[in-house]
Amino acid sequence: MSAIRVRFWGVRGSVPCPGPKTVKFGGNTACLELRFGEAGRLVVIDAGTGIRELAAHVMKTDLPRGPLKTQLFLTHTHWDHIMGFPFFIPIFIPTTELEVYGPVTYEDDNLNEILGGMLKYRYWPVRLEELAAKIRYHDLKEGSRDLGDGLWVTSKYLNHPILVLGYRFEYQGKVLCTAYDTEPFRNVFDVAPDAPGYDAEAVKEGEAAAREENEKVSRFFQGADILIHDTQYTHQEYLAGKVGWGHTSFEQAVNAAHRAGVKRLLLFHHDPDRSDEELERLERRIRASVAGHSTLQVFIAREGMQVEV
């Protein structure tokens, strides 16, 4: 039995996008099902719209074996990563025990209030207070945490317009990492020398800071057996107006994974406008570019896909 198994229930970024152009890769937003060891212990990452079908699956496979006790890790609280939460049926079952972990940005409410904000009469007929399950919320920072049974998770801040955590799960010597939504850190102080406010010292400091932060992210997924990485844009798209939007290009993600000695790279968080045809073409192109240069295996994540290590 493999140590870690991951199944993709939603692979899109930004907004769900069902339709004839997204049949093969799927239109649901981010949701991952992780299973650990023989017992098949369940951990969920993100509550995008994919979580609705995960819920049905859990009801069929887990619930007959007893009450559900699980953890949900949110990478961040942007809409596409939480909007499926009210559709996660186990939260309506009194015996369910759910621990929700996630980062909270300085000026915002805590996790309970952010998720609870969706469960109000104006949006939805059931209020947070009416949920039957026992749900505990944990505002998460950077650090490592023992989840019991030899399962460890390490969280790392990434680069997005809101606080985002990447997660590194380690179990029985195997490693699965997430690095989304994120963009490589860059020196935002590197402006033209004649621009107002130009500061040579800041440019230098910014250069070092961006480099070091990127090195930290690289160390974070160093040697991962599976890395699930943001690739919302092609590099051409990235350079043509998406710099600073908090997402990575296919090219950047592949290079970063290769440098960090990652074994399998799953490209994830597809742009809602990206068609099946384009994704297939990109997959062929990327594989051809890697072949012969790297032992890195690259896949484009699609709904229903399972990967194990």
Next chain:
Amino acid sequence: MLRVIQSYVGKMPPLPVTVSKVLEICNNPKTSPVDLNQVISLDPVLMGKVMRLINSAYYSLPNQITSLVRAIIMLGINTVKNLALSTAVLSTLGKASDFQALNMEGFWRHSIAVGVTAKLIASKRSVDVKQREEYFIAGLLHDIGKIPLNNRMAQEYVQAVSLTDRDHIPLYQSEERLLTVHHAAVGKMIVENWRLGENLADAVSFHHHLGEYAGKHRELVLTVAVSNLFSNTYELGFSGDRYPENLSAALLAELGVDWDYLESIEEGVKAEIEKAQVFLKVAR
């Protein structure tokens, strides 16, 4: 007595110049990291507070961050903007231990309430977006004159607040009676000392004396007066003024608001105060 206050005002730190700059920079969606770095770096006190916050348990970063440039790259411009904004606003209010007759928390909530209300009225009146921050600052600072009175003449100020409660008169009248000077006049000194501009000076000086005002910033002054009356009447925070003078319906009509409207924004204003409360906890 006036001389004591004048000397106190003269010694007040000149922070609020940065405050208005930070507000301006932080409320401009086009602000670049370079601008933000520059405006925060200009003020060592603000810079120190922002850095302390970044290195606080709030983020629990494993390594000490020692430069603002690095903080902006790591945490993003939005986060640092918000940190700077909240820190700057708080710094105008002095330390909790300086507060005697009025309690800092209540005073602070009142100041935020008036600022937020003034800004809401400004947006209802379709005031130019760039100018709305001016309304917020005017509201936030309108009672700034109470700080020296409260801190430098604590005993007399306790009596002034009691007199207001006993005789049901506006606080500025009790102040005049017991201290010979009222908070709007003291506020004027501070704002002029800080060179915050005629508009803010007028709003601070005339928010209880609309009838005497003949200057160019009537809309701003009136907005602050109405916001202040609303915050006192609905007890949003506490500034010692339990029996404020009423404003005529004509004045409210001049501004295009009525009590129904004010009542309708009460929850929104409260929510803004609560949001700002988070800053208060972390930034101190």
